[in-house]
Amino acid sequence: AQKITQTQPGMFVQEKEAVTLDCTYDTSDQSYGLFWYKQPSSGEMIFLIYQGSYDEQNATEGRYSLNFQKARKSANLVISASQLGDSAMYFCAMREGYGNNRLAFGKGNQVVVIP
Amino acid sequence: GEEVAQTPKHLVRGEGQKAKLYCAPIKGHSYVFWYQQVLKNEFKFLISFQNENVFDETGMPKERFSAKCLPNSPCSLEIQATKLEDSAVYFCASSPNRGGRDSYNEQFFGPGTRLTVL
Numbered sequence: 001a002q003k004i005t006q007t008q009p010g011m012f013v014q015e016k017e018a019v020t021l022d023c024t025y026d027t028s029d030q031s032y033g034l035f036w037y038k039q040p041s042s043g044e045m046i047f048l049i050y051q052g053s054y055d056e057q058n059a060t061e062g063r064y065s066l067n068f069q070k071a072r073k074s075a076n077l078v079i080s081a082s083q084l085g086d087s088a089m090y091f092c093a094m095r096e097g098y099g100n101n102r103l104a105f106g107k108g109n110q111v112v113v114i115p
Numbered sequence: 116g117e118e119v120a121q122t123p124k125h126l127v128r129g130e131g132q133k134a135k136l137y138c139a140p141i142k143g144h145s146y147v148f149w150y151q152q153v154l155k156n157e158f159k160f161l162i163s164f165q166n167e168n169v170f171d172e173t174g175m176p177k178e179r180f181s182a183k184c185l186p187n188s189p190c191s192l193e194i195q196a197t198k199l200e201d202s203a204v205y206f207c208a209s210s211p212n213r214g215g216r217d218s219y220n221e222q223f224f225g226p227g228t229r230l231t232v233l
Contacts, residue, residue: 033220035221035222037224043204043226043227043229044224044226044227045206045208045224045227046224047221047224050221089155089156091158093158099212100145100146100165100210100212100220101171102148102163102174103148103150103158103160103222104160105150105157107156107157108155
């Protein structure tokens with residue numbers, strides 16, 4: 001069964017606008033972690049932001065923030081003030097349990113920022 | 116080092132040939148993970164190590180894939196008798212072991228090895 005769902009088609013966003021990328025997850029664990037990674041066309045995987053299941057507040061990291069709604073099992077990424085360099089694939093991932101368990105990835109969201 | 120290093124960057128093999136990929140984790144990181152990315156979006160977990168011990172191998176296709184992490188050597192992922200469907204980018208990631216319920220133990224990814232099987 002799919003543990004991470006990212007269903008949005010490719011998105012175009014105007015430079016300087018905000019964009020929200022949807023991610024829903026499925027787990028029966030009480031303890032888990034949610035990650036967002038960026039993969040530009042060059043192929044490397046860049047860690048953006050993390051949210052733990054016990055974290056009371058939404059995570060923020062510069063222009064990235066995570067809208068964590070535990071009851072809905074969603075962990076949407078918000079990128080504010082989009083820049084041309086934000087054009088990339090964005091992957092949501094989940095680690096079930098805590099520690100160093102493997103990540104389960106969604107299929108990604110393609111974002112293209114237009115000037 | 117401060118980054119996960121993977122070699123080679125690209126690897127081309129004929130069907131049936133062996134392929135061996137290498138990964139040097141970030142110094143001080145205890146955990147190493149291998150993921151396979153097919154068609155630019157599907158990630159599949161293969162195997163993870165805690166130091167030189169297998170931690171989780173539930174994703175490994177047992178027949179043709181093997182992996183090792185030996186002390187003082189890069190970790191390796193070997194594919195015997197490659198098939199066309201093994202064409203993918205293979206990522207290695209490493210993470211520290213901070214421990215504790217709230218530690219997130221971020222996985223740092225290497226640049227990947229692109230394997231093309233012809």
